[in-house]
Amino acid sequence: MIHCFIFDLDGVIVDTAKYHYLAWKRLADSLGFDFTEHDNERLKGVSRVESLKIVLEIGGASLIESAFEKALDDKNQWYLDYIRRISAEEILPGAAGFLEAVRGRGIKTALGSASKNAGLILERIGLCDQFDSVIDGNSVSNAKPDPEVFLKAAGAVGCAPKECVVFEDAAAGVQAALNAEMLCIGIGSPAVLRDAHFVIPGFAGIHPNALMDRIASASGRILPPPTC
Ligand code: BG6
Numbered sequence: 627m628i629h630c631f632i633f634d635l636d637g638v639i640v641d642t643a644k645y646h647y648l649a650w651k652r653l654a655d656s657l658g659f660d661f662t663e664h665d666n667e668r669l670k671g672v673s674r675v676e677s678l679k680i681v682l683e684i685g686g687a688s689l690i691e692s693a694f695e696k697a698l699d700d701k702n703q704w705y706l707d708y709i710r711r712i713s714a715e716e717i718l719p720g721a722a723g724f725l726e727a728v729r730g731r732g733i734k735t736a737l738g739s740a741s742k743n744a745g746l747i748l749e750r751i752g753l754c755d756q757f758d759s760v761i762d763g764n765s766v767s768n769a770k771p772d773p774e775v776f777l778k779a780a781g782a783v784g785c786a787p788k789e790c791v792v793f794e795d796a797a798a799g800v801q802a803a804l805n806a807e808m809l810c811i812g813i814g815s816p817a818v819l820r821d822a823h824f825v826i827p828g829f830a831g832i833h834p835n836a837l838m839d840r841i842a843s844a845s846g847r848i849l850p851p852p853t854c
């Protein structure tokens with residue numbers, strides 16, 4: 627039985643990748659190398675520290691520890707300058723309605739995000755009360771693809787991994803869900819998310835009842851009857 631849907635935040639509920647990109651690009655510019663939107667794809671789902679390591683690798687640069695810490699802080703401050711101004715308009719199409727329908731069906735909802743800014747983002751877009759539990763980058767020690775964030779999210783709502791479905795837009799997040807032994811629905815491109823159980827382009831026009839059949843055939847599990 628599926629009792630909980632666990633949602634990644636960036637790229638699943640809200641489109642923040644463009645702001646991460648602008649902040650990382652500003653950092654790369656300050657260090658004297660280029661950083662493209664194509665490069666930014668490599669950072670999706672990856673923690674802040676791991677992201678900086680990738681950015682430095684792309685630029686062929688290295689930083690001593692104090693400069694590394696300052697770069698992390700600068701990037702985050704520039705990112706926060708954007709995030710403090712976002713609103714519900716940045717919620718991805720269909721995501722708010724999907725969350726409401728899921729909760730109306732009696733399925734628990736949890737957030738499982740790598741971001742340490744998840745609380746602020748949820749507050750800005752007005753979705754704090756749509757999650758029974760929020761587990762983010764402040765609550766875990768191991769970044770995706772480690773399953774910690776999803777296992778903690780499941781534990782926080784009292785569900786076993788096999789009772790959970792994860793929604794993810796990043797390859798590292800899909801691997802984290804699989805490592806947690808959860809069913810994973812990719813949000814985005816099947817070419818990028820090839821290890822997900824199945825992939826949908828987004829939540830626009832999607833009702834949880836319609837997904838349940840696909841989840842059942844992907845998992846072979848017995849599902850509760852639709853209540854709405
Ligand atoms: C993930 C994003 O959700 O959070 C990554 O996909 C980002 O791109 C990571 O690096 C950490 O985010 P933050 O807000 O803690 O820097």
Ligand code: MG
Pocket residue numbers: 634635636637638670671794795796799
């Ligand atoms: Mg994501």
